Amino acid sequence: EHSIGILVGRKKRGFGKGFFNCFGGKLEASLGEHIQPAKGAVRELSEETGIVCPLEVMKRAFVGNIAFTFEDGDVNPSMKVHLFCIFVTTASAPDQGGMGRDTGGPQQFPAHVFVRPDQIRGCDEIDPI
Numbered sequence: 001e002h003s004i005g006i007l008v009g010r011k012k013r014g015f016g017k018g019f020f021n022c023f024g025g026k027l028e029a030s031l032g033e034h035i036q037p038a039k040g041a042v043r044e045l046s047e048e049t050g051i052v053c054p055l056e057v058m059k060r061a062f063v064g065n066i067a068f069t070f071e072d073g074d075v076n077p078s079m080k081v082h083l084f085c086i087f088v089t090t091a092s093a094p095d096q097g098g099m100g101r102d103t104g105g106p107q108q109f110p111a112h113v114f115v116r117p118d119q120i121r122g123c124d125e126i127d128p129i
Contacts, residue, residue, distance in 0.1 A: 007088065009048065009126035021126065023048045024081075037082040038062065045086075049128050050121040053086055053113050061086045061111030086111040090120075 008020045025044045027033035033040035038058040045051050045058075053061075061084040070076040091114050120128055 007049070007120070007128055009122065009128050011126055013125060020129065023126065027082075038084065041082065041084045048123050048126050050119045051088060051113070051115050052119075053111075057086060057111050057113055058084055084111070086113060088112075089114045090117045091115075 007023075009023055011017050011019055011021050023045050024041065025048075027037055027040040028043070031039060031043070033043070038055060038061075041061075042053055042055055042058045045053055063083045063085050066081045066083065068079040068081065070078070089112065122128055
């Protein structure tokens with residue numbers, strides 16, 4: 001039996017504090033993330049949830065971009081957001097599915113990883129719900 005849900009977080013501080021949000025953050029140019037945004041998505045997901053997703057899986061998880069513009073564009077420049085969607089299956093024992101590695105997943109879910117439930121945790125900025 002499988003249960004399906006969406007893992008989101010409640011922001012603890014900063015923009016969106018108290019609201020539900022997805023996981024992510026700024027790309028680190030010094031790490032080459034501005035060239036390969038999937039690297040930033042892997043890092044942010046790990047930092048904010050403890051979920052380790054291989055880079056190749058995250059690359060397959062890319063679904064698009066959103067461009068935000070602001071009325072006070074002279075103060076707040078536009079922002080480009082890279083969107084990724086991975087499917088995470090939790091398993092209690094380490095021998096159930098190869099934790100944190102690419103499983104190939106069902107055809108309709110090309111970006112899929114397995115994790116132990118106790119791997120999912122929060123950070124000082126966001127708590128998984």
